[in-house]
Amino acid sequence: MAATLAGLVPAAAIAADAPAATARIDPATALKRMMDGNARFVRGAMVSFDEDLAELRRGVVDKQTPFAAVLSCADSRIPVELVFDQSIGHVFVARVAGNIATPEVIASLEYGAAVLGVSTIMVLAHESCGAVKAATDGKAVPGQISALYAPLRAAVARGGTDVEQIARYNALAQADILRNASPLLKGLVDQGALSVVAAYYALKTGEVTLLT
Numbered sequence: 065m066a067a068t069l070a071g072l073v074p075a076a077a078i079a080a081d082a083p084a085a086t087a088r089i090d091p092a093t094a095l096k097r098m099m100d101g102n103a104r105f106v107r108g109a110m111v112s113f114d115e116d117l118a119e120l121r122r123g124v125v126d127k128q129t130p131f132a133a134v135l136s137c138a139d140s141r142i143p144v145e146l147v148f149d150q151s152i153g154h155v156f157v158a159r160v161a162g163n164i165a166t167p168e169v170i171a172s173l174e175y176g177a178a179v180l181g182v183s184t185i186m187v188l189a190h191e192s193c194g195a196v197k198a199a200t201d202g203k204a205v206p207g208q209i210s211a212l213y214a215p216l217r218a219a220v221a222r223g224g225t226d227v228e229q230i231a232r233y234n235a236l237a238q239a240d241i242l243r244n245a246s247p248l249l250k251g252l253v254d255q256g257a258l259s260v261v262a263a264y265y266a267l268k269t270g271e272v273t274l275l276t
Contacts, residue, residue: 162195
């Protein structure tokens with residue numbers, strides 16, 4: 065997938081943005097910042113709304129330096145920045161039904177890690193995922209929705225009919241794809257500059273749980 069990033073971003077642009085990448089915080093700190101934010105979200109004690117949004121907007125006009133990236137489902141019930149109590153410019157988000165690592169998603173996350181300098185990538189599954197349920201049922205669906213089935217098939221085979229367990233297995237599988245199928249991301253992981261984790265969001269409580 066390194067070639068994918070090269071196709072998206074000229075070498076000169078990567079070099080120009082290199083200071084952002086070298087300024088990355090360590091992966092453990094980045095992940096803790098995300099989980100601490102989720103704990104505030106669950107408690108209803110969010111602090112991101114206290115930030116000066118006008119100042120944040122001005123600060124990201126010329127560049128962005130997010131510290132984390134999230135591969136989330138497209139589901140409207142998971143507003144990623146709110147869930148982790150983060151504001152403008154803090155989190156690089158890729159969203160697609162079923163939180164699957166398509167080539168385009170991998171390329172986007174490669175950009176986030178190699179150019180923007182994110183220190184952790186989280187694949188975030190969630191409770192009552194429609195894409196997972198559809199793939200589990202395997203029924204005829206309108207349009208191109210069934211294109212989601214193939215990337216979810218391994219998790220369905222592993223989880224049987226337990227939709228929530230399938231969602232968890234899928235998050236783990238997609239994180240593994242990001243960690244190993246992209247030489248660029250794998251290199252950063254091997255260097256200790258990046259972590260790739262899987263997690264599960266509970267709609268009822270708002271809590272994010274890390275998966276292993």
